[in-house]
Amino acid sequence: xxxxxxxxxxxxxxxxxxxxxxxxxxxxxxxxxxxxxxxxxxxxxxxxxxxxxxxxxxxxxxxxxxxxxxxxxxxxxxxxxxxxxxxxxxxxxxxxxxxxxxxxxxxxxxxxxxxxxxxxxxxxxxxxxxxxxxxxxxxxxxxxxxxxxxxxxxxxxxxxxxxxxxxxxxxxxxxxxxxxxxxxxxxxxxxxxxxxxxxxxxxxxxxxxxxxxxxxxxxxxxxxxxxxxxxxxxxxxxxxxxxxxxxxxxxxxxxxxxxxxxxxxxxxxxxxxxxxxxx
Numbered sequence: 001x002x003x004x005x006x007x008x009x010x011x012x013x014x015x016x017x018x019x020x021x022x023x024x025x026x027x028x029x030x031x032x033x034x035x036x037x038x039x040x041x042x043x044x045x046x047x048x049x050x051x052x053x054x055x056x057x058x059x060x061x062x063x064x065x066x067x068x069x070x071x072x073x074x075x076x077x078x079x080x081x082x083x084x085x086x087x088x089x090x091x092x093x094x095x096x097x098x099x100x101x102x103x104x105x106x107x108x109x110x111x112x113x114x115x116x117x118x119x120x121x122x123x124x125x126x127x128x129x130x131x132x133x134x135x136x137x138x139x140x141x142x143x144x145x146x147x148x149x150x151x152x153x154x155x156x157x158x159x160x161x162x163x164x165x166x167x168x169x170x171x172x173x174x175x176x177x178x179x180x181x182x183x184x185x186x187x188x189x190x191x192x193x194x195x196x197x198x199x200x201x202x203x204x205x206x207x208x209x210x211x212x213x214x215x216x217x218x219x220x221x222x223x224x225x226x227x228x229x230x231x232x233x234x235x236x237x238x239x240x241x242x243x244x245x246x247x248x249x250x251x252x253x254x255x256x257x258x259x260x261x262x263x264x265x266x267x268x269x270x271x272x273x274x275x276x277x278x279x
Contacts, residue, residue, distance in 0.1 A: 007071035013058035025071040129203035142217035151183040151218035172233030181221040226265035
């Protein structure tokens, strides 16, 4: 990447309403290049409309004397700030580092806090039992590399909403808990100092392939805050609650589902996050 401080960031402004509609970066005469652009983009359509009104776009430099790295960051910041009004096709070089648009009203992991709220599927039809998870304080997934990686992403303090499903049965949410450990192989997981294998389990098949890290179940300890039996699972059809056949999914943007879970399980997710260290 070119780090010579000869870059600038510019803006195109619509003279009819003084609305900013395009941000860019460049050197030398780059800011004028769009005036000769003949593509079918929203930007060129806007420029054409302005010229058909007998006017020209207003072009202003916002920042100068920048390295390319600095220009990219300034450009992305401006795009993020007014993204909904812009004709930029690309969201910018640093897009993944910025908060998604239209999420200011949400609590997002990595921006407002470091913990996440996740649906985690019990998946009882294979090697798991919700009774075991509920009784001994854990959740698990396994049977392949991608499931191992999903479980290894959990961090202590993450919040899980356990979702129960079984072929031929109506599914629903059965528990809210706090993750208390990083993922461990099921053969290494202990409850109050005892290996899980030493305990009386409803579903002992959880130990299948436990000698193979890529096929084994991976387990995280969970402090359950509120649970119900599978028969009492919480669900109301056709009101827009979130569910998925996937093993794990973020609930950060599922506002209706989060509010429903707060009511049904008597928890407050914002309060949980504030008090995680003491729990």
